[in-house]
Amino acid sequence: FVQQTKWSLQLMTQRALEAESNVEKLKQEISVLQEELESSRVENENLKAGQTTDLGAVKRNVDFALQNLHKIITGANWSIRQLTLGAESLHFVTEVLESTSKISEVEAEKE
Numbered sequence: 797f798v799q800q801t802k803w804s805l806q807l808m809t810q811r812a813l814e815a816e817s818n819v820e821k822l823k824q825e826i827s828v829l830q831e832e833l834e835s836s837r838v839e840n841e842n843l844k845a846g847q848t849t850d851l852g853a854v855k856r857n858v859d860f861a862l863q864n865l866h867k868i869i870t871g872a873n874w875s876i877r878q879l880t881l882g883a884e885s886l887h888f889v890t891e892v893l894e895s896t897s898k899i900s901e902v903e904a905e906k907e
Contacts, residue, residue, distance in 0.1 A: 801892055808885040815878035818871060825868050832861050 836857050843854070 798896070801889055801896075804885065805889050808882045808889065811878055812882040812886075815875045815882060818875040818878075822868050822871050822875065825864065825871075829861055829864050829868065832857060832864075836861065 836854065839854050839857070843851075
């Protein structure tokens with residue numbers, strides 16, 4: 797039972813580490829997209845100011861940014877779900893270990 801609990805704990809720890817890694821990657825992608833968004837804002841301001849810019853390029857940039865944002869949001873939601881599941885599993889393992897400890901204490905008192 798204890799080995800199964802240890803295995804579950806290791807599995808949950810691994811999932812949490814993977815989710816943290818995914819979150820870090822998503823943060824990097826968000827940073828890139830924020831830079832692209834700022835570039836698009838500058839182009840938009842230039843258009844408003846009457847400067848000539850390739851509207852096709854602006855549309856492609858906006859479409860690309862929107863696609864990437866959608867991917868990042870999907871990935872972030874997945875990572876959040878994984879972290880939540882990992883935390884719930886770790887909480888369960890903690891409860892099991894506490895119960896095991898209490899059972900051991902009761903058995904020790906009986907002896």
